[in-house]
Amino acid sequence: MKIDLSVEAGGVRMASPLLMASGTFGFGREMDAFYDLSILGGICSKGLTVAPRLGNDPPRAAETASGMLNSVGLQNPGIDAFLEHELPFMRQTGCKTIVNIAGYSVEDYVAMAEKLTDEAIDAIELNLSCPNVRTGCMLIGSDPLQLTEVIQAVRAVTDKPIWAKLTPNVTSISQMAVAAADAGADAVVLINTLMGMAVDWKTRRPILKNNTGGLSGPAIKPVALRMVSEVYQQVDIPIIGVGGILCAEDVLDFMVAGASAVQIGTANLISPCAAVKITHDLRQLLGKENLTRISTLTGTLQLWS
Amino acid sequence: MDKIPADPAGQRHGIKYDPVTTCEVAALVRLNSDTSQLTLKAPRIAAAAEPGQFVNLEAGHFLRRPIGVMAVDRQQGLVQLGIRVQGRGTEWLSRLRPGTVLSVMGPLGKGFQLEGYRRVITVGGGTGVFPLYYVQQMCREQGIDGIAVCGYRSKADSVLTDHYRAAGCQVLFASDEGDLDVEGHAAAALEQLLQSLEMDRQEDTLIAACGPNIMMQAVAKIADVYQYDCQVSLEERMACGVGVCLVCVCKTKTKTGEANSRCCVDGPVFPAKEVVW
Ligand SMILES: Cc1cc2nc3c(=O)[nH]c(=O)nc-3n(C[C@H](O)[C@H](O)[C@H](O)COP(=O)(O)OP(=O)(O)OC[C@H]3O[C@@H](n4cnc5c(N)ncnc54)[C@H](O)[C@@H]3O)c2cc1C
Ligand SMILES: Cc1cc2nc3c(=O)[nH]c(=O)nc-3n(C[C@H](O)[C@H](O)[C@H](O)COP(=O)(O)O)c2cc1C
Ligand code: FES
Secondary structure (H helix, E strand, C coil): CCCECCEEECCEEECCCEEECCCCCCCCHHHHCCECHHHCCEEECCCECCCCECCCCCCCEEEECCEEEECCCCCECCHHHHHHHHHHHHHCCCCEEEEEECCCCHHHHHHHHHHHCCCCCCEEEEECCCCCCCCCCHHHHCCHHHHHHHHHHHHHHCCCCEEEECCCCCCCHHHHHHHHHHHCCCEEEECCCEEEECEECCCCEECCCCCEEEEECHHHHHHHHHHHHHHHHHCCCCEEEECCCCCHHHHHHHHHHCEEEEEECCHHHHCCCHHHHHHHHHHHHHHHCCCCEHHHHCCCCCCCC | CCCCCCCCCHHHHCECCCCEEEEEEEEEEEEECCEEEEEEECHHHHHHCCCCCEEEECCCCCCCEEEECCEEECCCCEEEEEEECCCHHHHHHCCCCCCCEEEEEEEECECCCCCCCCEEEEEEEHHHHHHHHHHHHHHHHHCCEEEEEEEECCCCCCCCHHHHHHCCCEEEEEECCCCCCEECCHHHHHHHHHHHCCCCCCCCEEEEEECCHHHHHHHHHHHHHCCCEEEEECCCCCCCCCCCCCCCEEEEEECCEEEEEECCCCCEEEEHHHECC
């Protein structure tokens, strides 16, 4: 049976619903040694800033029950070096190029969007959700007014699809998603990491030098699924689901809950070829259920009344 | 952990090279109260691993754990690792039983660059003596003169001393308690050694260090004073082990200033002169 894995989400047509989550795939170079990246829907670049950033001091990672905390702090070469050295590589992988940008201010987001608008990229992912920097990002993304301002300002300078990547560290995710949709985003990406902490009681110190970090991995999947499902009831723009996906069943859970596509993050850190296996297993699972088009699953969840 | 089995149909799905393989535990031998020697049946890793490279092992919890390669037997396809219990991951590894199948990623990272040297002095402290043993094994295979300096807390704490003696290198064992060849830590023993060496082989001698940061920093300083090339193997907490997540960084010097280099792919071995201590 021929299984069609292609999907459309937020103005981008992709051969597969699997996108590689920002910060867990670099710019694709390292992973290109392991498998043919054209099997993917797309790659979301590491979060970029206007100027290069060294990131936070190590330790930057701590293991948790079914997941991990990271406090990388947006280490990246800056948007200009990205355009010169990394984008050409991403362009020839054969999958879509999503550029994740993180700003300290509205001006930062606009400046980067202006640089990207004439480049051969497929979408801009606004990182309104990084918990590991002191200003901007998550702080902007937790305030519906600032979030609206950023998206509107970026919308004014580019016709590229805009994906708003939201933080779960808010009281109402629906409120943020509605604000993003109203401001002109083409899709919402749910979710970035949950802010957390790990402590070494013997040394009386947090394990992360940044004190706090972002929780990812299977530990956050239930939270992410709930947010996707909730937002699906509230907004009409497509949702890209992220959080704790390790296997093909996880992908289908997210799609049924309302996601048009998904991102795989931490799974890449444990098995570099995770997406290859998930792609293979998706075909098998759908085949067994006589489902020929994965896109027909989106939002088919029937909540109990 | 989501295990990807060694998949003969891999090619068909687009895999070029899966760094993850599943390996059977061949043996686990206790070396002393908190260290064990783990032997894995891992022909691909045995064939490819260079001294200073490491593997990232499934360890009973969510993330893998990085452990340096201690020795290989290419003919029998065996890889040996020396593991000291630090926390729950290494604890889990040190309780493995023969026959258990484990997901292992590797070999990973940049090892020691031995090319061009006719003599290698390894300086190890703590768990550093494990990966450095492989350096001496390689020196022997390549006809490079080997001198091994190993530092321990005490004789009771010492490991691999018989291995090193049998490796055909000159050995110097130091302990804080003074119950081995030299009293003091490994860097102090290195300095004693250098004073006793003829002074005409700086050009073709490499000092290779692995151990606690303060020890390596001291070794790097001594190497600088005595004008020897020096490479150090750094340790940092890791996740992916392949360079994509940026959690394992260590500070290095560049032409333009300082950079956060990835310990897993830019290292773990760095020229000592490039490290910001
Ligand atoms: C390249 C490399 C090679 C290594 N080679 C060896 C080896 O040959 N033999 C060996 O016994 N150990 C080696 N280590 C250290 C080993 O990886 C850690 O001891 C191990 O990850 C700790 O895991 P855990 O779950 O037991 O401890 P945890 O419960 O995670 O932590 C316990 C303690 O270990 C420290 N720790 C945790 N992760 C690391 C880490 N990645 N590196 C250093 N310290 C850490 C923590 O600071 C803490 O004090 C190496 C590390 C690296 C990066
Ligand atoms: C090491 C690491 C680095 C990350 N860096 C970024 C980043 O630069 N920008 C961003 O938007 N999200 C970043 N994330 C968040 C992921 O893209 C993703 O939203 C999150 O990890 C949840 O998905 P997962 O559970 O599948 O990992 C990072 C996550 C990890 C683990
Ligand atoms: S451990 Fe991921 S970059 Fe080094």
